[in-house]
Amino acid sequence: MIVTVEPDGVSAAGVLAVARGTAQVVVSPAAVEAMAASRSIVDDIERDGRPVYGVSTGFGALANTFIAPERRAELQHALIRSHAAGIGAPMPREVVRAMMLLRVRSLALGRSGVRPLVADALVNLLNHDITPWVPEHGSLGASGDLAPLAHCALVLLGEGWVLGKDGTRITGADALHAAGLAPIELSSKEGLALINGTDGMLGMLLMACDDLGHLLTMADVTAALSIEAMLGTDRPFHPSIHEIRPHPGQGISAANIHRLLQGSEIMDSHRDDLVHAVQDAYSMRCAPQVAGAARDTLEFARTVAARELISVADNPVVLPDGRVESTGNFHGAPLGFAADFLAIAAAEVGSISERRVDRLLDVTRSRELPAFLTPDPGVNSGLMIAQYTAAGIVADNRRLAAPASVDSIPTSGMQEDHVSMGWAAAKKLRTVLDNLTSLLAVELLAACRGLQLRTPLTPSPAGRAALAAVTAFAGTPGPDVFLAPVLEAARATISGRVLLETIEADLGPLA
Structure with missing residues (x-):
């Protein structure tokens, strides 16, 4: 079975086929075009030098810190490393696979400002049955599932851990090498786009x-x-x-x-x-x-x-008219x-x-x-x-x-002062x-x-x-x-x- 990710996303049946089965994933040409158009807007912002959250600024409580152009790629990599801060037993394969497919879906909607190669890198993990080691604790459900998604993204960089077939933990670098895949280098906005969203709790x-x-x-x-x-x-x-x-x-x-x-x-x-x-x-x-x-x-x-x-459910979102707007759509309260x-x-x-x-x-x-x-x-x-x-x-x-x-706990210097606990709600529902x-x-x-x-x-x-x-x-x-x-x-x-x-x-x- 092949599950195709379109600019309007994927079906629930497609998510189940990838998460619990062996379905392969492809990104449609229309979705590639949507991502490329969104990326061109971010490139224009970079050239103009405008201060935009997540593109030329820090994150969370550091949103007012301007980042020099030559350090913006470093910013995205640092973001992934710092946010991959989960702890505990690994989440099951099906949860991680659902989460990665839903992140591809999110990027393919063309509102995240990433290059198509970022979505392709996640698709390669799915199609080569590489499952990042995602610890069970770390997400508060706003800004979405930050820590779990960061553990997935870290493997794209050739870092982090992967869940071995026998339940052991191997390095992301070794897993990519064994599959004949190469790490990717993130550009501005792309690290943030990989981790902002409700994909874990939705899956x-x-x-x-x-x-x-x-x-x-x-x-x-x-x-x-x-x-x-x-x-x-x-x-x-x-x-x-x-x-x-x-x-x-x-x-x-x-x-x-x-x-x-x-x-x-x-x-x-x-x-x-x-x-x-x-x-x-x-x-x-x-x-x-x-x-x-x-x-x-x-x-x-x-x-x-x-x-x-x-x-x-990304933040900020890149709109077709060229605006990049901060949102609260990542908040997991509905889920x-x-x-x-x-x-x-x-x-x-x-x-x-x-x-x-x-x-x-x-x-x-x-x-x-x-x-x-x-x-x-x-x-x-x-x-x-x-x-x-x-x-x-x-x-x-x-x-x-x-x-x-109902158990919100404020974080990030009170910038993120109300969180959904959607990850915890979904995780205990499984039990x-x-x-x-x-x-x-x-x-x-x-x-x-x-x-x-x-x-x-x-x-x-x-x-x-x-x-x-x-x-x-x-x-x-x-x-x-x-x-x-x-x-x-x-x-x-x-x-x-x-x-x-x-x-x-x-x-x-x-x-």
């Missing part, structure tokens, strides 16, 4: 939106399996119930769950039973209200990310808010999932399932401690759901989604154990597909086994696409 938000979209569908699947295993009713999920409260996401999740519960002998076995509970517990009955609200939050976040994908909202929503989807797990395991509430879903409780503990694990993860997600975007995967994995295992224990009644087609997948690695209810590998396999089933595709092959696409 993480785009990937999080993709991940959460899948996880919310899987949350509907695991909820339906749990409801079926606990002899719940499908009546609260009928479309007529949700038409009278028309939140879009709620309607989608309810429709999913209703479809997933059809064709079940287990559901039919108690449909007309007068002893059957008139109302199921909230964790069962309100599943679409919670997951649906998360869906609506996700739609908001996708809208924010789509806007940012066509935005110029930070979106990431924080998603973390809150995802944490709640995980929380209600854990409540269903606890109900499945509790002999007083599971409607005649054995305690902790083991046929021989006492000698065996069944899934008792799996629920402990889920409870601990829910507590972790509650802490991570506290918003990062919340990883935790949500684990929570849904525990529910998948518990629900399938419950369905197995309802034999000889046959579950729904979705239940049969889930049972086939889970039985392959978890077996059938019996004596206790080493549970950690089983949970890891359940995690892979949740994060993967095979189970969902199997279910959809029978029911049609789920939203």
